[in-house]
Amino acid sequence: EVQLVESGGVLVQPGRSLRLSCEASGFTFDNYGMHWVRQAPGKGLEWVSGITWNGGNVRYADSVKGRFTISRDNAKKSLYLQMNSLRPEDTAFYYCAKGTLDWLPTYFDYWGQGTLVTVSS
Amino acid sequence: EIMLTQSPATLSLSPGERATLSCGASRYVSSSYLAWYQQKPGQAPRLLIYDASNRATGIPDRFSGSGSGTDFTLTISSLEPEDFAVYYCHQYGDSQGALTFGGGTKVEIK
Numbered sequence: 001e002v003q004l005v006e007s008g009g010v011l012v013q014p015g016r017s018l019r020l021s022c023e024a025s026g027f028t029f030d031n032y033g034m035h036w037v038r039q040a041p042g043k044g045l046e047w048v049s050g051i052t053w054n055g056g057n058v059r060y061a062d063s064v065k066g067r068f069t070i071s072r073d074n075a076k077k078s079l080y081l082q083m084n085s086l087r088p089e090d091t092a093f094y095y096c097a098k099g100t101l102d103w104l105p106t107y108f109d110y111w112g113q114g115t116l117v118t119v120s121s
Numbered sequence: 122e123i124m125l126t127q128s129p130a131t132l133s134l135s136p137g138e139r140a141t142l143s144c145g146a147s148r149y150v151s152s153s154y155l156a157w158y159q160q161k162p163g164q165a166p167r168l169l170i171y172d173a174s175n176r177a178t179g180i181p182d183r184f185s186g187s188g189s190g191t192d193f194t195l196t197i198s199s200l201e202p203e204d205f206a207v208y209y210c211h212q213y214g215d216s217q218g219a220l221t222f223g224g225g226t227k228v229e230i231k
Contacts, residue, residue, distance in 0.1 A: 035220075045158075045166065045209055047220040061219050062122075095165055104220075105213045107156035109177065111165035 002026040002110045004096045009115030016086055022079040022096030022112055030054070030074035033099035033106055036081050038092035039114070048094070049081065053102035064090075086119045093117075123148050123215050125223035127208075133231040140197040142226045144210035149190055154214030157186055157195045160225075161206045169208075170195065197228075205230050 008020040022034070035050040049060045049070040058070050069082040079096055093114035099106035124147040134140055144155065153173035158166035168177040170186035173193055183198040197204055210223040 044225045045160075045211075045222040047222065050220070059219075100171075104216065105152070105154050107154075107168065107171045107211060107213050108158075108166075109168050109171075111167075113165055 002098065004098060004110060004112035006094060006096050006112045006115035009094060009117045011118045011120065012086055013121050014087060014119055017082070017084045018086060018117060020081040020083065020094055020115060020117070024077045024079065024096075024098070027098070027110075029077040031102060033101060033103045034072060034079045035097045035099060035106075035108065036070065036079075037095045037097050037108070037111075038090075039095070040089075040092045043092075046092075050099070050104070050106075051079070057103060059104075083117070086117075088119050091117060091119045122218045123150065123212050123221055125210055125212055125221055127210060127223035127226045129226060130224070131227045131229060133229050134200055135231045136200050136202055138200050140195075140200055140204070140228055142195040142197075142208055142228075144188075144193040144195070144223050146191040146193070146212060150193075150212045151214040151216070153189050153193075154212060155186075155188070155193050156211045156213065157184075158209045158211065159204075159206050160209065166209065200228070204228065 003025045036048040051070045067085045071080045095114045096112040097108035098110040126145045128143045155173045157170040160166045174186045207225045
């Protein structure tokens with residue numbers, strides 16, 4: 001059974017940093033690209049970032065480019081999102097999502113349950 | 122970036138009725154790289170349809186997807202009580218830009 005478990009979401013002040021983690025199980029992690037998708041409370045879905053199976057290529061939404069960094073550790077079957085210079089508009093549930101290929105084009109066939117990041121003073 | 126517009130924003134229907142949800146793209150979506158997800162309150166999204174018309178594993182055949190180019194449709198042939206939820210379309214055909222989602226359609230009980 002595929003499982004994606006996010007962690008690291010907390011209440012943080014604007015301008016601070018935070019690192020999210022996603023631990024994967026139930027599939028061959030290093031065969032697939034992985035992504036982060038966020039959802040502000042009561043709002044729609046927004047793709048944030050994606051990474052190839054080996055970390056060799058990454059892509060970001062314009063809203064986070066230059067502030068967020070996606071990475072992965074295949075030995076640990078884990079995906080990460082380093083979030084710097086956080087803003088109130090980054091407040092959201094952050095979902096880890098599995099791609100269906102080693103990179104693009106891809107939809108998301110499995111999602112974690114999400115971790116809540118709240119940016120507020 | 123390809124923008125997706127979903128309509129209507131809310132659909133009020135009764136169990137047993139047919140639901141038709143639309144998703145329009147601002148530019149051509151290559152190879153019909155469009156997916157549909159269902160999301161219930163407090164839950165993660167669940168994949169329903171990929172490549173515009175293919176049902177994901179375990180999805181009942183009352184769900185069907187159609188369309189190509191810039192116009193796509195999700196149809197639920199006969200609503201079951203568990204189908205009342207929010208539905209999102211998602212394009213993944215933009216080779217250079219962002220992956221994008223529509224704003225969602227809420228299917229509520231009339």
